[in-house]
Amino acid sequence: MTILDTIMTHKRGEVAARKARTSDADLAARIAAAGAPRGFRAALDARAGHALIAEVKKASPSKGLIRPDFDPPAHARAYQAGGAACLSVLTDEHFFQGADDYLVAARAAVTLPVIRKDFMADPWQAAESRAIGADAILLIVAALDDGPLAEIEAAALELGMDCLVEVHDEAGLERALRLRSRLIGCNNRDLRDFSVDVSRSYRLKALAPADCTFVAESGLNSRADLDAMAAHGVHCFLIGESLMRQDDVETATRALVG
Numbered sequence: 276m277t278i279l280d281t282i283m284t285h286k287r288g289e290v291a292a293r294k295a296r297t298s299d300a301d302l303a304a305r306i307a308a309a310g311a312p313r314g315f316r317a318a319l320d321a322r323a324g325h326a327l328i329a330e331v332k333k334a335s336p337s338k339g340l341i342r343p344d345f346d347p348p349a350h351a352r353a354y355q356a357g358g359a360a361c362l363s364v365l366t367d368e369h370f371f372q373g374a375d376d377y378l379v380a381a382r383a384a385v386t387l388p389v390i391r392k393d394f395m396a397d398p399w400q401a402a403e404s405r406a407i408g409a410d411a412i413l414l415i416v417a418a419l420d421d422g423p424l425a426e427i428e429a430a431a432l433e434l435g436m437d438c439l440v441e442v443h444d445e446a447g448l449e450r451a452l453r454l455r456s457r458l459i460g461c462n463n464r465d466l467r468d469f470s471v472d473v474s475r476s477y478r479l480k481a482l483a484p485a486d487c488t489f490v491a492e493s494g495l496n497s498r499a500d501l502d503a504m505a506a507h508g509v510h511c512f513l514i515g516e517s518l519m520r521q522d523d524v525e526t527a528t529r530a531l532v533g
């Protein structure tokens with residue numbers, strides 16, 4: 276069992292319980308009240324220089340507690356003021372100490388598009404994500420077979436959301452490209468063993484078709500890391516831990532992408 280298997284098993288149970296206590300009518304009403312999605316991929320594509328997806332992240336299974344004075348709306352405002360293009364908010368409770376309410380509060384504090392960072396196992400979660408306001412969802416290729424991946428993607432696109440399709444190797448990229456989304460994330464951290472290797476992004480960027488928006492994810496710390504990525508043609512970045520550890524999040528964000 277890898278950590279990803281453990282997470283997905285837990286997630287399926289969690290989703291079953293959430294489904295059982297949520298009526299379809301209630302979900303539909305919340306989606307109708309949510310307002311239009313903000314355009315996640317478009318916000319990345321609109322940036323001329325480094326485009327940052329800044330992550331609101333309290334803790335992780337590999338690092339434990341990252342941000343003791345965790346304050347989602349304050350971090351969201353600091354990220355926006357510092358020049359981030361988009362936000363990512365962890366909502367998984369059991370492994371990442373996240374919460375749906377963190378996404379709701381962070382999104383309400385800014386005008387940036389927000390991706391719900393969670394583990395999708397069922398198309399129902401696409402609707403649930405839209406109901407809490409998400410503008411995009413994450414689809415982890417290594418966590419799902421092709422059939423469920425396409426079904427969850429279809430449900431998300433139907434609701435006007437974007438899908439960030441996450442891969443970590445060549446085989447995963449090939450599977451990702453069978454989907455409709457052309458927003459690809461390369462996770463430099465292998466969720467099966469937590470090992471980080473930023474050169475994964477260099478390799479996979481070279482293989483991705485030119486019409487893909489390509490995002491390097493995880494393990495990025497400094498402006499020099501981003502400039503090295505840019506030299507390989509990578510201009511979009513998903514960063515959590517290194518920003519969440521800063522006292523002054525806004526200044527740290529500006530130093531990265533300003």
Ligand SMILES: O=P(O)(O)OC[C@@H](O)[C@@H](O)c1c[nH]c2ccccc12
Pocket residue numbers: 330332392393441462492493494495513514515516517
């Ligand atoms: O905190 P980091 O190393 O900057 O990484 C952020 C982000 O890439 C990471 O949180 C992440 C990428 N893919 C995920 C999937 C699930 C949970 C978390 C993630």
